[in-house]
Amino acid sequence: MPPADTHDRELARVLLEQLPRLHQLAWRALRYRAGWRLGYMPKPRRLLLYLTRRCSMRCVMCPVIEVEPTREPTVAEVARIVGDPVLDRVTEVVLTGGEPTLREALAEVVQAVIEHTPRIAEIWLTTNAGSPRRTERQFSLLVRTAVYARLQKLGVQI
DSSP, rough: OOHHHHHHHHHHHHHHHHHHHHHEEEEEHHHHHHHHTTTTTTOOOOEEEEEOOOOOOOEEEEEGGGSSSOOOHHHHHHHHTTTGGGGGGEEEEEEEESOOOOTTTTHHHHHHHHHHOOOOOEEEOOOOOHHHHHHHHHHHHHHHHHHHHHEEEEEOOO
């Protein structure tokens, strides 16, 4: 049985060599399991907020056309989402969907995001600009809200 004994000794040697690495991996797993509550995981800085599944276009590359429109989050629900303590370090919010300019209460949604996100600096609106007049009208409302709140940046992504 000498070969098995040699194998066991070799396995023990390898495990002892790898013990610091195994300890490091176990500690990392524990930290991630404990989560952000203990301050080990970085909190998100950027938030993609899907406001609607409705869209005025049918772009072939967009997954939105494959999904049935669902109930859109209310302004209060958006406020509750962005006010979650997990998101207290968010500095940038991207409003997207479908087509977010189809939301009549878009300015109120932006106001809720500004009020409930303490470190907000940038808000981006992703749009297809399929209706230039609607996009211009909605964005002008957002500009007034952003200027009042002293945002560093308000942008449009087409």
